[in-house]
Amino acid sequence: MTAQDKADVCIVVEGCYPFITGGVSSWLDWLIRVQPDLTFAIVAITADHHPREIKYELPPNVSDFRVLPLAPEARRPRIGRPLIDGQIYGEALQRFWGAADGDAFETLCQIATTPIGRNLPALPWKIAQPDHADFISSQPAWEALNICARALAPEASYSDTFWAWRTLVGGVMSILSAPLPQANIYHAISTGYAGLYAVRAAREMKARSAITEHGIYTNERRIDLLMAEWLEDRIHKGFAVHDRRRDVRDLWTQMFDSFAQVAYAQADRITTLYGANQTFQRALGARDDQMSIIPNGIMLEKFEGLCPVQNKARPTVGLIGRLVPIKDIENCIRAAAVIRQAVSDVEVLIIGPTDEDPSYFEACKRRVAELQLGDTVRFTGRMNIFEILPFLDVMLLTSISEAQPLVLLEAGAARIPCVATDVGSCREILEGTAEEVPALGRGGFVVPPMDPEALGAAVIRLLSNDALRKSCGEALRKRVETSFTSEISAAAYGALYRELSP
Amino acid sequence: MNPRWINRLHEATAKTNSWLDGPLLTPIRKVLEALIVAAGPWVLAVVTLALIGRTAERWLTPEALEDIRLTVVYAFMIAPMVAAPLGVTAARLITSAAEPPPHDSGVAALMLVTCGLAGITAQALAVVVVFTLGLSDPELALAFVVLTSSSAMMWTAFTIMNACRLRPHLVLSFAAGMVLALTLCQFSIQISISGALLVWCFTAGIALSFALCLAPFCAIGLQPALLRKTVVDLRKTARATWPLAAGAFLAITGIWADKWIAWAGPNGLVSTAGFAHSPTYDSALFLAHLSAVPGLAALTVHFESPARHAMAQFQSILTNGASLKAAEQAGEALSVKLWKGIHRTLLTQLALSGLLLLLAPAAASLAGLLLDQFLILRTALIGSLLHILFLSTSAVLILCNRKQAFLTLQLLFLATNVAGTAILSAVYGTTALGFTIASALASIAATIYAHATLRDVLRHCYLTGNEALFHK
Numbered sequence: 001m002t003a004q005d006k007a008d009v010c011i012v013v014e015g016c017y018p019f020i021t022g023g024v025s026s027w028l029d030w031l032i033r034v035q036p037d038l039t040f041a042i043v044a045i046t047a048d049h050h051p052r053e054i055k056y057e058l059p060p061n062v063s064d065f066r067v068l069p070l071a072p073e074a075r076r077p078r079i080g081r082p083l084i085d086g087q088i089y090g091e092a093l094q095r096f097w098g099a100a101d102g103d104a105f106e107t108l109c110q111i112a113t114t115p116i117g118r119n120l121p122a123l124p125w126k127i128a129q130p131d132h133a134d135f136i137s138s139q140p141a142w143e144a145l146n147i148c149a150r151a152l153a154p155e156a157s158y159s160d161t162f163w164a165w166r167t168l169v170g171g172v173m174s175i176l177s178a179p180l181p182q183a184n185i186y187h188a189i190s191t192g193y194a195g196l197y198a199v200r201a202a203r204e205m206k207a208r209s210a211i212t213e214h215g216i217y218t219n220e221r222r223i224d225l226l227m228a229e230w231l232e233d234r235i236h237k238g239f240a241v242h243d244r245r246r247d248v249r250d251l252w253t254q255m256f257d258s259f260a261q262v263a264y265a266q267a268d269r270i271t272t273l274y275g276a277n278q279t280f281q282r283a284l285g286a287r288d289d290q291m292s293i294i295p296n297g298i299m300l301e302k303f304e305g306l307c308p309v310q311n312k313a314r315p316t317v318g319l320i321g322r323l324v325p326i327k328d329i330e331n332c333i334r335a336a337a338v339i340r341q342a343v344s345d346v347e348v349l350i351i352g353p354t355d356e357d358p359s360y361f362e363a364c365k366r367r368v369a370e371l372q373l374g375d376t377v378r379f380t381g382r383m384n385i386f387e388i389l390p391f392l393d394v395m396l397l398t399s400i401s402e403a404q405p406l407v408l409l410e411a412g413a414a415r416i417p418c419v420a421t422d423v424g425s426c427r428e429i430l431e432g433t434a435e436e437v438p439a440l441g442r443g444g445f446v447v448p449p450m451d452p453e454a455l456g457a458a459v460i461r462l463l464s465n466d467a468l469r470k471s472c473g474e475a476l477r478k479r480v481e482t483s484f485t486s487e488i489s490a491a492a493y494g495a496l497y498r499e500l501s502p
Numbered sequence: 503m504n505p506r507w508i509n510r511l512h513e514a515t516a517k518t519n520s521w522l523d524g525p526l527l528t529p530i531r532k533v534l535e536a537l538i539v540a541a542g543p544w545v546l547a548v549v550t551l552a553l554i555g556r557t558a559e560r561w562l563t564p565e566a567l568e569d570i571r572l573t574v575v576y577a578f579m580i581a582p583m584v585a586a587p588l589g590v591t592a593a594r595l596i597t598s599a600a601e602p603p604p605h606d607s608g609v610a611a612l613m614l615v616t617c618g619l620a621g622i623t624a625q626a627l628a629v630v631v632v633f634t635l636g637l638s639d640p641e642l643a644l645a646f647v648v649l650t651s652s653s654a655m656m657w658t659a660f661t662i663m664n665a666c667r668l669r670p671h672l673v674l675s676f677a678a679g680m681v682l683a684l685t686l687c688q689f690s691i692q693i694s695i696s697g698a699l700l701v702w703c704f705t706a707g708i709a710l711s712f713a714l715c716l717a718p719f720c721a722i723g724l725q726p727a728l729l730r731k732t733v734v735d736l737r738k739t740a741r742a743t744w745p746l747a748a749g750a751f752l753a754i755t756g757i758w759a760d761k762w763i764a765w766a767g768p769n770g771l772v773s774t775a776g777f778a779h780s781p782t783y784d785s786a787l788f789l790a791h792l793s794a795v796p797g798l799a800a801l802t803v804h805f806e807s808p809a810r811h812a813m814a815q816f817q818s819i820l821t822n823g824a825s826l827k828a829a830e831q832a833g834e835a836l837s838v839k840l841w842k843g844i845h846r847t848l849l850t851q852l853a854l855s856g857l858l859l860l861l862a863p864a865a866a867s868l869a870g871l872l873l874d875q876f877l878i879l880r881t882a883l884i885g886s887l888l889h890i891l892f893l894s895t896s897a898v899l900i901l902c903n904r905k906q907a908f909l910t911l912q913l914l915f916l917a918t919n920v921a922g923t924a925i926l927s928a929v930y931g932t933t934a935l936g937f938t939i940a941s942a943l944a945s946i947a948a949t950i951y952a953h954a955t956l957r958d959v960l961r962h963c964y965l966t967g968n969e970a971l972f973h974k
Contacts, residue, residue, distance in 0.1 A: 137965055142961045142965055158825055158960075
């Protein structure tokens with residue numbers, strides 16, 4: 001699809017829609033469809049240039065769709081040294097990276113988009129916009145790399161710094177040099193590269209920008225980086241808290257923090273799903289006058305008529321989610337072992353796609369075998385939620401990081417009580433906020449993450465008390481009706497777009 | 503070949519290796535190996551031709567002897583032009599593997615494909631030369647074509663074996679071939695004599711060398727699929743390393759360019775069989791080039807062993823987590839080691855060239871050179887010395903994977919050699935000034951490039967010379 005007229009809203013999304021299903025992608029598909037009067041452009045940021053399968057049919061009100069790879073196909077710089085001042089480029093990167101300096105961001109935007117000449121043997125009078133190879137593989141790029149390495153992490157492994165620099169700076173410069181679709185509002189669905197693109201686009205196109213965060217991007221990246229085995233810690237600080245030496249892992253984290261700080265500083269509006277997220281946003285420089293909460297919503301009418309299956313052979317607990325480490329499925333399996341001690345015929349269904357991280361899936365299967373839970377735990381794969389919900393007595397959520405999990409709302413809509421880890425807005429959903437008037441009561445239990453004993457105990461409590469299970473289910477349904485419907489959410493986003501429109 | 507014979511060959515190689523081991527003999531062996539790799543066939547040619555000349559002068563006319571000499575010279579001119587680019591590409595394919603396998607089916611297939619390609623190409627070129635020059639003796643022309651293709655295959659095999667670190671085997675193959683060539687030549691002189699027969703005898707020696715190079719791989723069964731894969735791999739490597747291959751071709755062409763101009767000039771002659779040549783220029787220049795063979799051997803030893811180790815050490819420091827400062831220090835240390843080796847090589851060659859300059863009158867009278875040739879010899883000796891400097895600094899560029907720079911410099915040498923020789927021979931007649939000036943200019947440019955490369959070695963290591971970044 002190519003650019004048509006000016007879109008009302010340009011959605012900037014990183015690493016999901018329309019190539020990955022579920023989660024934010026589903027929400028985004030919903031968001032575009034519930035605003036039929038607005039036209040949308042979509043910029044989908046991907047890691048590389050390889051073609052990907054589009055998993056969603058683009059809604060009819062999408063007028064422009066483009067893919068922006070952070071790492072285009074690698075090639076050598078064109079002939080002749082590009083006339084980019086390596087010193088200025090390096091210092092701007094260093095200030096942007098190390099201090100989230102807005103002026104440095106401006107400088108980088110200029111470097112990215114200003115046409116330049118080249119030294120001989122290229123034709124010196126011929127000027128053109130620098131390309132990706134100029135930004136990461138040319139002589140000025142090398143000077144910039146060394147300025148950053150010297151200033152930001154002089155003790156870190158130079159090889160690791162080199163690769164980190166190429167990846168991160170390459171991504172930033174792809175974002176800053178990419179062509180922009182015309183739109184009135186640039187709406188990024190995270191900070192990171194998407195946030196940078198949105199604020200740059202809004203500034204250059206004299207438009208407005210908004211950032212919506214489901215989970216906090218910097219926190220998610222921090223978790224990814226802490227778990228990353230491809231990063232090797234080479235500086236051993238021991239217990240020295242004042243040791244200020246930086247390893248490459250710190251460089252990665254710092255860059256993502258800087259992305260967020262610069263994006264927050266320049267965005268017109270910042271929304272998130274629940275209050276706890278705002279603490280993190282404030283810590284990275286978001287101002288109260290920019291921030292608001294727009295919870296996710298679900299279409300309640302779809303859940304009408306769902307009746308729990310009576311006279312089941314076994315009590316059933318379900319976890320709906322992708323089989324990936326961040327969902328901590330292993331914790332669910334350990335909890336199943338705890339539950340089985342009290343409810344011997346319990347069945348724990350793990351419902352969701354297993355192909356995203358095959359090695360993790362294998363590890364989960366091994367854990368089931370080790371704990372001899374073959375008769376208790378079942379991996380069902382992807383299933384239709386409306387077919388499975390009537391079978392569930394309790395819904396389980398074991399994630400170590402979440403934003404506002406839709407599964408809890410869907411369970412609530414089906415009057416199923418939940419047990420969830422204390423992450424994201426799980427507590428707000430299950431227990432309500434202090435401002436909830438009248439207080440609706442508990443919709444389930446919230447337990448600490450990575451605590452299978454507590455998780456198991458909470459599930460046992462629900463399974464062994466029919467009245468409690470019923471009251472929790474009803475309370476959760478009521479809460480969803482009053483705060484988390486798709487109509488409420490769609491209206492809030494409609495209001496946001498009206499507010500930002502020229 | 504019978505597997506028993508192959509085993510015996512392996513045993514003989516191992517024995518030769520152990521005999522020549524030890525603190526004194528190892529360096530000598532290394533120099534000898536380097537000499538053979540760098541200029542072995544040339545040395546063989548010179549020795550054989552000298553012996554044939556001495557022995558056969560009673561039976562053969564000077565014209566016939568000249569034709570024999572020119573047949574070998576032409577064959578050894580064409581063969582490296584084909585073998586160098588192909589050999590370099592094949593060697594890159596081998597060295598890009600983590601640990602080059604000495605005797606596996608992959609190397610066997612590569613040897614077969616590359617040497618086959620070299621043989622066919624060289625043969626085609628030789629045929630073109632035969633028809634272009636209109637060689638009058640068909641028997642000699644046929645011997646020339648076969649000698650050219652055998653030499654191209656042998657030289658290519660040498661490069662591959664060197665990349666596989668099979669040097670002792672290489673030396674043994676070469677020595678056996680040399681002995682056979684000399685014996686057959688001497689033997690044929692006793693029985694019946696003709697120019698073509700002597701060239702065939704020489705060709706037999708070269709063919710034996712090549713056959714012995716292939717011998718260890720004979721027992722390996724090669725599947726057509728493997729050969730196809732090798733062709734694909736070779737083509738892929740050629741796409742990535744074409745500047746290096748083209749540079750190697752230009753380097754060889756550059757050495758011959760001044761001779762071609764001399765052959766086409768007023769002092770150029772045509773032999774009885776039809777070979778163009780310029781005896782005044784050729785003899786002096788060949789002597790001068792021979793004077794550089796020890797320097798070439800020293801250079802090969804330096805870049806094959808200490809320089810390669812220094813580079814490996816440098817890369818190991820980088821991959822083991824060196825900080826920027828430590829990486830810069832490692833780069834400086836590498837630079838010091840490389841320059842030290844180059845200085846040592848040059849000093850050795852300088853001493854030798856100086857000695858030869860002083861002894862030039864004696865050498866000229868021994869080789870029967872005229873006064874003109876004596877002057878050309880002295881100029882060419884200086885040119886050869888500078889050419890060694892040029893080759894040394896070019897080798898630094900190859901080591902740091904600066905392929906484009908290497909190609910540019912070889913092109914510069916070729917262009918200046920052609921232009922210099924053409925202009926100066928038009929103005930002053932036949933001198934070696936063109937070659938010497940071209941060597942001087944190219945060596946200055948290459949030294950500047952090499953200095954700049956080593957000063958910025960981190961960038962070349964991580965960025966410009968890092969194939970992994972650009973060839974996915």
